[in-house]
Amino acid sequence: MRKSLMRITLRQLQVFRSVCQQRSYSRAAEDMALTQPAVSLQIRQLEELLGQPLFDYVGKKLYLTDAAEALQRASADIFGRLESLDMQLGDLQGSLQGQLSLAVESSAKYFTPHLFAAFRRHYPEVSLQLVVTNHTQALKRLSANRDDLLIMSQVPTDLNLEFLPFLNNPIVAVAPATHPLCSQGLLCLQDLTAWPLLVRERGSGSRQAGEEYCHQKRAHFAQTLELGSTESQLEGVLAGLGLALLPRHAVRRELACGALRELPVAELPLLRSWCLVHPRGKYLSPVAQAFFAFVRDQRSQINALAESFAEPAPERRPGS
Structure with missing residues (x-):
């Protein structure tokens, strides 16, 4: 595994998922209670860790790159596993x-x-x-x-x-x-x-x-x-x-x-x-x-x- 991938944080993935859902940096900033520069910084850091761009702008519309599509699937699995862990811990508590x-x-x-x-x-x-x-x-x-x-x-x-x-x-x-x-x-x-x-x-x-x-x-x-x-x-x-x-x-x-x-x-x-x-x-x-x-x-x-x-x-x- 690339060592750079180990430096990805859950917060970065949360911001990334919000941008994917909102298709907008500004709306994602509002959704996450962040400033737009903070969202841009998190995405830029993610792109540096991945070594590939995540979004393209065509006209005024934001589109996901192939790397973003792959990261979106991986992040859904990661957060799904964390949600499952939370449920299992609750199940252990009865x-x-x-x-x-x-x-x-x-x-x-x-x-x-x-x-x-x-x-x-x-x-x-x-x-x-x-x-x-x-x-x-x-x-x-x-x-x-x-x-x-x-x-x-x-x-x-x-x-x-x-x-x-x-x-x-x-x-x-x-x-x-x-x-x-x-x-x-x-x-x-x-x-x-x-x-x-x-x-x-x-x-x-x-x-x-x-x-x-x-x-x-x-x-x-x-x-x-x-x-x-x-x-x-x-x-x-x-x-x-x-x-x-x-x-x-x-x-x-x-x-x-x-x-x-x-x-x-x-x-x-x-x-x-x-x-x-x-x-x-x-x-x-x-x-x-x-x-x-x-x-x-x-x-x-x-x-x-x-x-x-x-x-x-x-x-x-x-x-x-």
């Missing part, structure tokens, strides 16, 4: 301690806090860092190894991933309570295409699932309106802009109070599974191992917890 770093696709964000609360009843000293993202961003986080675990649907088969399906994610068609379709009987997906469909941004897993399913069923919507979040879709439906295909968990309150109606479509709900995912061979911290084991072993408890999020719409007969 309690599991530490932080679970969890990323979830946006359709899972409604249920995940309830899932973590159930887990935390067993391990009250575990904290949570939760990041909500879309499907495309989730895949980038996986490749960068930024989280302990990820909750997503539609797990890619071409990546070397370990995944555990644990809960259905039913996608349903919703409309305002006053919509003409609400007074009709059992519908088919084609019946919905006369109205605009509100969709998420490109890169969303729920949008991809909905588009693929509609294409498979030959239900082609002449007009779609793109909104940037599930909440925007929900508000758009309430405002009368159109219909939407949404996770039932995301609209449970609006369905319960009658503001929205789940349309009785014969081809729906579209069922996808939420999966707990991590790269195959990834070292899992004791907290991540405990959470994975909890999700694997407590299926009945999780399903019971999810029932309040997934009450099916009553089936309507034609002419009823």
